[in-house]
Amino acid sequence: MWKALQEQGVKHSFGLTGGSVIPLFDEYFKDNCGIRHIPVRHEQGAAHAAEGYARASGKAGVCIATSGPGATNLVTGIMTAFMDSSPIVALGGQVPTSLIGNDAFQESDMIGITFPITKHNYQVRSPNRVRAIVQKAFNLASSGRPGPVYIDLPKDALAGKVEKEESLESMNGKKNQTAGFEELKKAAELLLNAERPVLLIGGGVILANASKEAEELALKYNIPVTTTLMGKSAFPETHPLSLGMLGMHGRKAANYAMVNSDVVFAVGCRFNDRITGKLQTFLQNATLIHTDVDAAEINKNVKSQLSLRGDAKQVLKEVLKIAEKITARKSNEWSEKMKKLARECECNINLSSNPIDPRKVIFEINKAIKEEDIVTTGVGQHQMFAAHFLKRTKPRTFISSGGAGTMGFGFPAAIGAKLAKPESEVLNIDGDGSFGMVVQELGTCKAESIKVTPVIFNNSYLGMVRQWIELFYEKRYSAVCLGASPDFAKLAEAYCVKGITVERHSEIQPALQQALKNDETTVLNVLIAQESNIVPMFAAGTSINEMFGDCVPKGYFNGD
């Protein structure tokens, strides 16, 4: 098995042992094949770490669990990877084939359970098939639209002797179908002749390593760019053409652009309801050109006038090539207007207040980290503060659970990202609720000497839900206050790593500097204003242009 993993270029794996996988780790003990296995404290952490690894490196991440509860603990992580199209290969132990179906100790039907949340799953019923199936799994996880693949490993398939090994297939894989020349030409013409074009970048651009091409297209033809949460970091957010993230908690400039644009070129995104808002008003004036590697995404939620199936990199390259031969529209009116509106959305409010305004923490992080440093997040208000206000400029430097919205994702994902990019600092922007779900991985950090920096936005609430209750349920705070949160700094110390509590805005930057300087994991427990809201936002079911809250400069948008 380890040899088979090594053949696929695996350098790290994350997981937790157990009865059914003892033979696997016995093999590891004898010969680890140059792979470093990170024992985590809970299997969910292993799956998220594998995804963090995959998202930071672009290579498939690996997680391992034992049969039964071990494997079911991976499920949330697998689902998270599925929703965000992250390539991971999850290995789960299984009872020996002779016991399958007998309700044996720690048996669970993982093939049945993981089917709806994987690209595919395999049960290895003979040691002869291990190598071939591992090869297929890695190929499948990373090709086309990436995603998780699960391999069920009955104990006898792991422990048995290989007699007649199944031969490996030549893995050309299913070739990504690419749109034809006529369609590409039409797309280029539409885009270049548009009066008010917008480039909408989704996670597919990062997955296809197509950031460079997307940037070239935008810069060359002066097209404003907005990204989805998953597309964040694919386009430099410090560039004047960047409108930032769109959607429910996006920037008003980005949402305005969607409503008022005449041609939207959407690359590698799937029009989730958090992006579109009320569908009837979404892109009501625009011709939509939609590119996706997965044909099923085209016309799923929003109907496109022109669809270009294919890998984002290939499609963008072709469009760029064809565009060279087309005379582009010369007017800069729209892009200049959008640049101005984008600038207006920059908050320049004085945030030096106590208790700490969460936005202040993000601004201080912006100052403290370098371009190549990686930020992961949990799920909730802190995630949206980061998505809205954090500036990322390099692809694969912002890693967050988008589709699934899995609390507890950020910290283990940071561990995975750190192993993928040891030279980068990895910050985990997290909430006290999210972090609390995976806090035990501090033990992993200590034991394996992995340095990441969790920055906890601690408000003793499940903040996003509290915000919704405040806005839409007349403040009937039901089951949403976490009450006495643990002292996360002390908790860090209990795990023998470092912890700093930050109570005043002036302490944020020094604490960040200290944490980044430390050579071990340092938890920053930042006590933020308890009832602060992440705004601007639009309410679910309303038009994406109906935003309310701070950083929404009203005059400009309604005028013309």
Added chain:
Amino acid sequence: MKCLETACLKDISTAIRMSEEKRKHIVGMLVKDEPGVLAKISGLFTRRGFNIDTIVVGKTNLKGISHIVISLQGDERTIEQLDKQVAKLEDVVKLADFKEEESIVREHCLLKINSAESIQKLEKACKKHNASILHTNHKFAIVELVEEPEKIDAFVQEMAAFGIKELSRSGINALKKE
């Protein structure tokens, strides 16, 4: 400000179901004969909210490959999504859309009919529909018909006059003419 999650979902579903007119759709697929493949395909249908009318599975002349024919009702969008989602499954080798004019569509039907009153009348009715009587005793007859589903519907309706004791239909099977 009463727009909650459900409002949003409702909004999506109304917008995407604009072409609501339902039509019959028959889809055929060649699949790898792996354990659990049928569960995977039917599971996909359930999960995505597609209602299967009939499903037929059987072996083919190709080793390790089975043929599955599924019929269902759906609007344009449902059918487009369904085809695309099924095509993504690793075990599905090939997908075919059995449009009625381009395909031979048949269903197999077995009926247990009350024949105590008049076997002659029954024989006459069966002959009219090209149905065969496979077995008779003093109480009932077992009748077989292989036909297009609509013709089976008509036959079943006619048989109702005799009194149907049991009925089993195979579901729709199909092959392309070309």
